[in-house]
Amino acid sequence: MVAIPSRHRSLVLLTIVVVAQVLLLAIQIQRTGQEGENRSLIRSWSVGLISPFERAGAWGVGKVRGTWRHYFALSDAAKENERLKQENDSLKLEITQLHGKAAEADRLAKLLNFRESQAKVPMIGARVIAASPDANSAVIYLDRGQRDGIKKNMGVITADGVVGKVIESFSDTAQVLLITDRDSGVGAMIEESRIQSPVGGNGEPLLTMKYVSNDDEVSVGQHVVTSGMDRIFPRDLPVGTIVEAKPGSPPFKQVRLRPAANLEKLEEVIVLLTTDPLVMKKEPAASSATDSSSAGGKDAVAAAMPGKRAQEPKPQEKPR
Amino acid sequence: MNDAFDLRIGETHIEVYKFRGGTILFVTILALLAQAFLPVYFPKVSILDLPLLITIYFGLSRRNPSTGLLLGMVIGLLQDSLSKTPLGLFGLSKTLIGFAASSIGGKLDTEHPAARFALTAVFFALHQGIVVLIQRLLLAHAEPWFTVRMAIAALVNAVVGVIVYFLMDRLRKS
Numbered sequence: 001m002v003a004i005p006s007r008h009r010s011l012v013l014l015t016i017v018v019v020a021q022v023l024l025l026a027i028q029i030q031r032t033g034q035e036g037e038n039r040s041l042i043r044s045w046s047v048g049l050i051s052p053f054e055r056a057g058a059w060g061v062g063k064v065r066g067t068w069r070h071y072f073a074l075s076d077a078a079k080e081n082e083r084l085k086q087e088n089d090s091l092k093l094e095i096t097q098l099h100g101k102a103a104e105a106d107r108l109a110k111l112l113n114f115r116e117s118q119a120k121v122p123m124i125g126a127r128v129i130a131a132s133p134d135a136n137s138a139v140i141y142l143d144r145g146q147r148d149g150i151k152k153n154m155g156v157i158t159a160d161g162v163v164g165k166v167i168e169s170f171s172d173t174a175q176v177l178l179i180t181d182r183d184s185g186v187g188a189m190i191e192e193s194r195i196q197s198p199v200g201g202n203g204e205p206l207l208t209m210k211y212v213s214n215d216d217e218v219s220v221g222q223h224v225v226t227s228g229m230d231r232i233f234p235r236d237l238p239v240g241t242i243v244e245a246k247p248g249s250p251p252f253k254q255v256r257l258r259p260a261a262n263l264e265k266l267e268e269v270i271v272l273l274t275t276d277p278l279v280m281k282k283e284p285a286a287s288s289a290t291d292s293s294s295a296g297g298k299d300a301v302a303a304a305m306p307g308k309r310a311q312e313p314k315p316q317e318k319p320r
Numbered sequence: 321m322n323d324a325f326d327l328r329i330g331e332t333h334i335e336v337y338k339f340r341g342g343t344i345l346f347v348t349i350l351a352l353l354a355q356a357f358l359p360v361y362f363p364k365v366s367i368l369d370l371p372l373l374i375t376i377y378f379g380l381s382r383r384n385p386s387t388g389l390l391l392g393m394v395i396g397l398l399q400d401s402l403s404k405t406p407l408g409l410f411g412l413s414k415t416l417i418g419f420a421a422s423s424i425g426g427k428l429d430t431e432h433p434a435a436r437f438a439l440t441a442v443f444f445a446l447h448q449g450i451v452v453l454i455q456r457l458l459l460a461h462a463e464p465w466f467t468v469r470m471a472i473a474a475l476v477n478a479v480v481g482v483i484v485y486f487l488m489d490r491l492r493k494s
Contacts (some may be wrong), residue, residue: 010389014419024411
């Protein structure tokens with residue numbers, strides 16, 4: 001028991017008595033609240049006395065809880081973060097797959113439209129399953145082969161333009177030489193002027209139009225289409241767009257063009273199931289045949305005679 | 321038992337008085353009865369606060385703060401119980417006056433009538449101040465801190481107190 005000095009006993013006693021009587025008063029006194037209700041003063045005091053501690057306690061607990069949640073309980077946040085990352089990656093992958101599928105659907109729709117527009121031309125769709133491991137040769141492999149009617153020297157195209165030709169056909173696989181290969185070539189002509197010249201590759205992304213006279217008018221941006229003279233591709237299939245035309249070693253210009261087909265991102269192609277001369281629906285106009293060179297005139301004749309073989313192509317136009 | 325004993329504080333010689341048995345209880349009850357009874361017939365007597373005078377007197381005579389504050393508390397609570405005021409209003413104020421009177425009584429010679437007059441007037445004013453403070457703080461009553469009537473009452477009670485104290489001195493043990 002704590003001993004209270006005698007000189008302080010009366011003060012302690014006074015304090016006790018005063019507090020006791022204040023409490024006694026507070027119990028009796030009724031205060032009218034803001035809403036007119038009567039409330040004992042002791043209750044108001046008690047609430048007033050306790051509520052700051054309650055508020056302080058709630059504030060402290062809130063702070064501690066917040067600190068715990070934000071700083072110490074990071075294991076849950078880390079787990080959640082990891083889960084969200086995985087979910088994000090999964091969604092990204094899904095989006096990529098959907099984009100791919102959408103692009104594939106677009107490509108297939110283009111091919112389908114092309115097939116529908118060329119209903120009389122026998123063709124089959126194939127999927128690119130591999131490319132050549134040799135960097136010096138532009139070769140791809142298709143998932144269709146002899147069982148599907150694919151034979152050597154058949155043309156391979158996309159809805160955008162010429163891709164190449166089949167150089168080997170296996171039972172379920174076909175090997176295609178792209179037109180960008182240095183050993184490749186396709187009979188072609190400038191769409192507007194009907195100037196004919198074989199187009200071949202040189203191992204680069206751009207193609208070369210090999211025999212255009214320095215006297216011929218050639219300008220950048222002109223479109224080059226198949227001439228049909230190679231007996232592989234029908235006429236007027238897009239080959240590419242001229243991106244460079246300048247005088248070369250006489251007597252020919254140096255003409256380079258970008259392939260119409262996106263050869264670097266081939267996924268689906270169309271194989272023309274015939275080695276006979278083909279005529280596309282787009283009939284050449286008589287005027288254009290007249291304006292064309294003599295070779296263009298032959299093409300026009302060949303186009304006008306479906307089912308018949310066109311004239312033999314010039315030696316330089318024969319695909320290699 | 322000694323009738324009185326010396327309380328020496330420094331060089332001051334102060335006597336502590338004792339009373340016959342039951343004197344304090346009898347006088348307290350008498351004061352409360354008179355405070356309740358006389359104003360019925362003599363309304364102006366209500367200006368007196370006889371329980372306060374008793375508290376002051378015994379505080380100054382006994383000179384023991386603990387006894388003084390307890391006596392003030394009892395007298396005040398009894399006065400509260402006989403009035404319509406909340407229990408503790410006069411109890412609290414008379415507790416403080418009892419404590420103050422007994423504390424001062426232990427330091428000063430309060431036997432002289434002039435000292436008794438002055439101390440009674442001051443304690444009366446202090447008592448009224450405490451009552452007003454409690455009424456303002458706890459009861460939310462806007463009682464004035466000072467009125468002329470209060471000042472007159474302080475003087476009247478001081479005068480009456482000097483007389484009552486003189487009479488009560490007779491009740492001390494000789």
